[in-house]
Amino acid sequence: MNQILEQLGTYGIVPVVVLQDAAKAEPLAEALCKGGLACAEVTFRTDAAEESIRIMSEKFPEMLVGAGTVLTIEQADCAVKAGAKFIVSPGLNPEVVKWCQAHEVPVIPGIVTPTEMEQAIGLGLTMVKFFPAEPAGGLPMIKAMAAPYTGMRFMPTGGINAANLEEYLSCDKILCCGGSWMVKSNLVKAGAFDKIRELTAEARKLADSIRK
Numbered sequence: 001m002n003q004i005l006e007q008l009g010t011y012g013i014v015p016v017v018v019l020q021d022a023a024k025a026e027p028l029a030e031a032l033c034k035g036g037l038a039c040a041e042v043t044f045r046t047d048a049a050e051e052s053i054r055i056m057s058e059k060f061p062e063m064l065v066g067a068g069t070v071l072t073i074e075q076a077d078c079a080v081k082a083g084a085k086f087i088v089s090p091g092l093n094p095e096v097v098k099w100c101q102a103h104e105v106p107v108i109p110g111i112v113t114p115t116e117m118e119q120a121i122g123l124g125l126t127m128v129k130f131f132p133a134e135p136a137g138g139l140p141m142i143k144a145m146a147a148p149y150t151g152m153r154f155m156p157t158g159g160i161n162a163a164n165l166e167e168y169l170s171c172d173k174i175l176c177c178g179g180s181w182m183v184k185s186n187l188v189k190a191g192a193f194d195k196i197r198e199l200t201a202e203a204r205k206l207a208d209s210i211r212k
Contacts, residue, residue, distance in 0.1 A: 002106045004086055005127055007064060008039060008155075009175040012207030013165070015200070016068060016157060016180040017042045017052075017188075024188055025052035029060045031193040032183070035200025041068035041088050041178060044075050050082045057083025068178075073099045080105055088155075088178075090131055092116050097123050108155055112136045117149050127153045127175060134159025139167055146173040162206060169210045179203070 008014055015032055017040045019025055025048075032040055038060070042053050044067055056065045066086035067079030076087050076096055080103065087100050092109040100107035101124070110131040111117050120128050130142055133156035137144075142154055156168055157178030168177050182199035 004106045014178045015040045015183045016178045019048045019052040022048040022051040025055040027193045029056040031197040035197040036204035039064040041066045043068040054082040130154045130156040132158030
């Protein structure tokens with residue numbers, strides 16, 4: 001598996017970040033790094049996403065900054081040029097996957113059915129996002145899907161929090177989980193970066209205790 005993806009696995013959690021204001025990118029990245037999660041999936045749902053990725057990547061080069069909610073090749077290109085080290089999408093778009101592979105950028109597309117899983121395998125992928133995790137059946141569904149597709153690893157996202165993290169990370173098919181509970185939009189908007197750092201540290205400690 002790609003080295004960047006393996007590194008995400010060492011964290012166990014990938015904070016899923018929505019930034020409306022790029023000015024908050026640097027203090028947010030600092031809070032995540034100081035809290036022990038030097039990684040983030042910055043979603044391309046806002047106009048501030050591209051600049052936020054650029055700021056986080058430049059100010060914290062040791063941080064694994066990726067782009068999420070990438071729906072098009074154009075978005076993937078913008079994200080990578082801004083410094084994104086990996087691409088995450090809510091669904092499986094073969095064109096986006098092939099573009100990332102051609103540019104040697106790790107890509108984690110979303111899947112939720114065996115048919116999509118076989119598409120991912122056909123594209124040579126060994127890791128997929130399971131999204132939306134909780135509404136789509138959670139860990140029981142992942143285990144059922146993983147049974148016939150033994151070489152695939154998962155990054156479940158959607159409804160993951162401190163209360164159910166252990167359930168997910170205890171499964172050897174799961175490399176890491178995407179979660180936003182330590183970077184809630186109201187905390188980011190309020191500039192509560194000390195609280196974000198505290199929640200991040202708690203999340204990292206929890207992940208480490210599960211996988212010790």
